[in-house]
Amino acid sequence: MAGPEGRGTPAAGGAVAFAAHDHAHCTGEGMARAEALSAASGARLTPVRRRTLEILLQSHCALGAYEVLERLAAEGFGNQPPVAYRALDFLVEQGLAHRIRRLNAFAACMHPGEAHSPVFFICRACNAVAEAPAEAVRRATEAAARGIGFTVERTTVEALGLCPACAEAGA
Amino acid sequence: MAGPEGRGTPAAGGAVAFAAHDHAHCTGEGMARAEALSAASGARLTPVRRRTLEILLQSHCALGAYEVLERLAAEGFGNQPPVAYRALDFLVEQGLAHRIRRLNAFAACMHPGEAHSPVFFICRACNAVAEAPAEAVRRATEAAARGIGFTVERTTVEALGLCPACAEAGA
DNA sequence: GTCATGTATGTAATATCATAACATGTCAAG
DNA sequence: CTTGACATGTTATGATATTACATACATGAC
Numbered sequence: 279m280a281g282p283e284g285r286g287t288p289a290a291g292g293a294v295a296f297a298a299h300d301h302a303h304c305t306g307e308g309m310a311r312a313e314a315l316s317a318a319s320g321a322r323l324t325p326v327r328r329r330t331l332e333i334l335l336q337s338h339c340a341l342g343a344y345e346v347l348e349r350l351a352a353e354g355f356g357n358q359p360p361v362a363y364r365a366l367d368f369l370v371e372q373g374l375a376h377r378i379r380r381l382n383a384f385a386a387c388m389h390p391g392e393a394h395s396p397v398f399f400i401c402r403a404c405n406a407v408a409e410a411p412a413e414a415v416r417r418a419t420e421a422a423a424r425g426i427g428f429t430v431e432r433t434t435v436e437a438l439g440l441c442p443a444c445a446e447a448g449a
Numbered sequence: 450m451a452g453p454e455g456r457g458t459p460a461a462g463g464a465v466a467f468a469a470h471d472h473a474h475c476t477g478e479g480m481a482r483a484e485a486l487s488a489a490s491g492a493r494l495t496p497v498r499r500r501t502l503e504i505l506l507q508s509h510c511a512l513g514a515y516e517v518l519e520r521l522a523a524e525g526f527g528n529q530p531p532v533a534y535r536a537l538d539f540l541v542e543q544g545l546a547h548r549i550r551r552l553n554a555f556a557a558c559m560h561p562g563e564a565h566s567p568v569f570f571i572c573r574a575c576n577a578v579a580e581a582p583a584e585a586v587r588r589a590t591e592a593a594a595r596g597i598g599f600t601v602e603r604t605t606v607e608a609l610g611l612c613p614a615c616a617e618a619g620a
Numbered sequence: 621g622t623c624a625t626g627t628a629t630g631t632a633a634t635a636t637c638a639t640a641a642c643a644t645g646t647c648a649a650g
Numbered sequence: 651c652t653t654g655a656c657a658t659g660t661t662a663t664g665a666t667a668t669t670a671c672a673t674a675c676a677t678g679a680c
Binding site (some may be wrong): 422441 | 467468550551568570572573579581583585586588589590592593594596597598599600601602603604605606607608609610611612613616
């Protein structure tokens with residue numbers, strides 16, 4: 279069982295998916311999709327923004343803004359917080375990344391482009407994060423909203439609990 | 450339409466429910482229920498904790514920890530952050546209050562004692578907050594979790610959008 | 621081309637939110 | 651009346667996020 283060291287390295291438990299898979303593939307495909315989507319929408323995927331997304335995809339973790347900043351700065355980009363926050367905000371706005379509030383962190387979107395209402399499953403033991411599409415959750419939320427006359431624009435759904443590995447190990 | 454002044458006063462838009470209702474009644478009933486629940490569970494609802502809950506209930510808003518602290522300090526309690534955070538953490542733990550992460554704020558629970566998975570509707574125009582029970586959302590989330598072997602313990606559901614009043618005014 | 625405009629980036633300074641660590645106080649069980 | 655568990659107070663610091671302003675770069679009008 280991985281310790282509670284927090285985010286930042288897959289080894290520390292910040293991995294964005296529980297099952298084993300090909301990270302390089304995710305990164306390549308993710309970037310390609312981002313390029314295509316940006317081209318289509320007219321959004322400007324500039325070097326900092328592109329690199330920021332790449333960092334999120336490569337790390338395959340939820341990363342804090344300052345962790346992203348550190349990596350950007352090491353590559354010659356600005357080293358003040360707004361540099362990271364602006365790039366991350368752009369990515370979130372474009373649906374290429376998500377903000378995970380419980381962790382004060384950001385993760386690359388696993389299903390960019392598709393209209394999706396992601397649910398995040400966060401393991402409290404190892405901090406791993408998985409993103410799952412959950413249309414049913416969105417529908418249920420909107421049904422509740424209608425009851426009080428509220429118009430839903432975005433929803434944040436974060437579930438805390440135990441990932442399969444930690445549930446096994448802990449119990 | 451109220452301005453985006455943030456939390457802290459119902460006038461500023463932090464009200465926890467959209468519909469008009471009797472605040473004094475909420476406060477009284479909320480405190481009574483909290484007393485009863487604490488007595489039943491053996492939790493110690495000490496003066497700071499009691500007063501903290503009362504502040505949340507009376508303000509009828511989502512309040513930041515430092516806003517709560519300010520009010521506590523004005524009444525002779527400690528005036529350092531841990532005083533507020535400890536009391537708030539206790540209330541959240543006991544299910545008497547909720548943390549609203551999008552606002553970095555806390556609000557008294559509107560349905561304490563009942564097993565409930567609350568959904569928060571946050572108006573992006575006036576910051577008002579409404580808490581609604583949404584069992585269907587919890588069920589949908591758990592269904593998605595089962596698909597990947599995740600064990601859900603707590604869920605946070607926050608919907609951003611427009612409250613009835615702002616939707617009317619804005620459109 | 622070059623100029624005006626909007627957008628993006630870089631930087632400094634600061635605001636806001638949250639916790640660690642330790643000392644002191646309170647209360648009930650033994 | 652002592653001990654142990656919990657609660658509170660305080661200091662200090664850490665982590666997260668934003669404001670404000672200066673500079674640079676792209677794009678389209680002319």
